[in-house]
Amino acid sequence: MPFDHLRELRKRFRRESVTLQLDDIQSLILRSRPEPYVGIHAGLRVDTPEGGRALLGRLVEYVPSAQDWTADMHAWTGVAISHAGLKAMGLPEESLASFPLPFRQGMAARAGQLMDTGENAPETWEEFYKDDSLHVAVTIYADSEESRADAVEKALGYLEEIDGVTLLGTHAFGAPDAANPFGYHDSLSQPLVAGAGVDALPGQERAIAAGEFILGEDSETGSPVAMPSPDVLGRNGSFVVLRKYDSRVGAWNDFLREHAEEDTQESRDALGAKLVGRWRSGAPLVLSPEKDDVDLGMDQSRNDDFDYSDDRRGLMCPHSAHVRRMNPRGSELTILTDENIHRIIRRSSTFGPEWDPDLTAADDKDDERGLFFIFISARAYDTVEFLQQEWINRGNFVDLGTERDPVVGLHEEPGRFTIPDRPVRKRVDGVTTFNRLRGGEYMFMPSLTALRWIADAGWES
Ligand code: HEM
Structure with missing residues (x-):
């Protein structure tokens, strides 16, 4: 029997206690998956700066802010960009250099630090994770097939009209009972983000400083974590870890x-x-x-x-x-x-058949079932x-x-x-x-202002 993650939060949401700039933060950062859920991940490569920026200019229209993050919604879209993607969109060198080293290097290059060796080594990954060509990741969560189809059409239906962008692939996901490939109900434990307007339940862990999740806010250490520059690019954004697993x-x-x-x-x-x-x-x-x-x-x-x-x-x-x-x-x-x-905000998504207790290794096919392990944090790479x-x-x-x-x-x-x-x-x-592990990448999830700033090549004005 699935339940609505937002139900309990909604009871404790008080708009007057919000201190975050919700109207600038992507909704996906604060909004949990629906239950049950379906969705899609799309990966895109930017072939020309103009193409990449035109894509963002269209996409940003369909990315809801967190303003009404506890309200009902049937589908929502999130957008994240890799360092190679920001480069391909023509960001100035000093902005590119202001990102933290692991993000600049990309996940495959960090295999040593991630202990991704042997059967998890980048050489064994799916092609587009290996060669830095995953530039833009679009994620849509929805509460039904119809809402997903509608959101996909809106967010990606115009791609053929844009030159200079290649759709590398899409991967549909979903779990009718919100269980992962092993049959476990997941995405349960999530940190409470201070300033998002929801108070902790009595006995529950205290809210974690917003700067652990939102760039520009104070973190648990009392000051914000390092933020890419200029301010308009970094503020209200976050970082995303994307790792695709074969279960x-x-x-x-x-x-x-x-x-x-x-x-x-x-x-x-x-x-x-x-x-x-x-x-x-x-x-x-x-x-x-x-x-x-x-x-x-x-x-x-x-x-x-x-x-x-x-x-x-x-x-x-x-x-x-x-x-x-x-x-x-x-x-x-x-x-x-x-x-x-x-602490991390987890937004994982399961794909493939539901858990079957009788399945054995002999009849399990590679890559048929698994999950995209996704988490969001201002220091996700660390x-x-x-x-x-x-x-x-x-x-x-x-x-x-x-x-x-x-x-x-x-x-x-x-x-x-x-x-x-x-x-x-x-x-x-x-x-x-x-x-x-079948592949992965470090991504940056910009604020809505930053998405528009990149789309308009704001650094040129
Ligand atoms: C790839 C397959 C994975 C599976 C099948 C899996 C499964 C689960 C399950 C069943 C839970 C408990 C329910 C919940 O709170 O959501 C959980 C919690 C959690 N998992 Fe995973 N997980 C996976 C990967 C990862 C990875 C790669 C990380 C970290 C890098 C991670 C970090 C966490 C965290 C932080 C929690 C919450 C712990 C808590 O707050 O009590 N998981 N996972």
């Missing part, structure tokens, strides 16, 4: 079949929940340690209201579970870090490199040596998963790369 659902199912304590779906689900940190409905292990609780999973006012302070030993949720690694929520960490500067290096592909921050994230870790050799238990912990071997 090896058959291998995941086989692993659960092989290692579950009993030969029942219930027992396999219990092991899967330990790996993820939540049950398939979304119910967190620390609130429901023994079995799934669909009502809890579906209740947005409860399903994210927890931390790990009563589970220091990991007896309910293992330290190595995906969600505990990705947001330790007060866990004792061996390597200290400020959790609040690693955060993803930190997460990939420290919290995903290492385990020493939770005293687990070389143990990697069981969901998104790269396992060049079969890895291990540790489940704290009494009297002794259990260790499960044979974790493989359940999500293989």
Whole structure:
């Protein structure tokens, strides 16, 4: 039974407490996916500066601002541009040089920092992620096929009239039950952005400083993070990490079949929940340690209201579970870090058939099911490199040596998963790369003012 992410927010939205310039920020930054959702990603290459700017000039008409971000909407479009794309549109050298180094280099060139090696290495990626030709990414989220078709027609229907732009490809996505390829309800835990007009629920985490997500605003450190120049280009924009994964659902199912304590779906689900940190409905292990609780999973006012302070030993949720690694929520960490500067707004999109518990690795086809992992943050490039290096592909921050994230870790050799238990912990071997990287890019998501500024070559005036 899907639910509306905005419903709870709407009850707590107070326009008088808004401090952000909502009418200049792309709606997609603050607005969660609808549930259920469909959508499309389109990738474009800019062949001439005029063509690229003409594209932005048309597109910006269909990109809603966040002004009414908690209101009903059937579809919305977001636009992001890579560094190569900004260059291809003719931005002046000093603006191009004002972007942070990882963004300037692009994701493929950062493979070392991202630990994208072996089967995740850029050489294995889909063609247009490899050669810097993904210049503009257009994402449309919609609540029905009809709304999507209508939004696609508006946002992209005029492409043939524009010279100097090539459509590299489109990829439709959607999940009727808002579940990812492994059948887990996802995109549940999202940070509250200070100044967006929504207060935290009692007991919920406090709002995170707006500058962690919106350029030009104060961040958790008390001042804004570095912003590209001129001001009109950077302010109210953000950065996006885009990573396309092939989900090896058959291998995941086989692993659960092989290692579950009993030969029942219930027992396999219990092991899967330990790996993820939540049950398939979304119910967190620390609130429901023994079995799934669909009502809890579906209740947005409860399903994210927890931390790990009563589970220091990991007896309910293992330290190595995906969600505990990705947001330790007060866990004792061996390597200290400020959790609040690693919070991210996730906008992932699942494609391919719904999860099938009987699928095996032998009948799973490559690239048929997967997800576009997308997140937004003012320091997205730093955060993803930190997460990939420290919290995903290492385990020493939770005293687990070389143990990697069981969901998104790269396992060049079969890895291990540790489940704290009494009297002794259990260790499960044979974790493989359940999500293989097929490509990705660092993108910049400009404000509406900046999109128009680029479209009009504002630097020339
Ligand atoms: C590629 C396949 C991936 C799958 C199947 C997956 C699955 C999930 C699931 C089921 C959840 C729990 C529900 C929710 O809060 O949305 C989750 C949470 C999360 N994931 Fe992933 N994820 C994937 C990739 C990633 C990557 C690559 C990152 C980071 C670089 C990441 C970061 C997070 C974060 C930050 C959370 C929220 C944790 C929290 O606040 O408690 N995920 N993921």
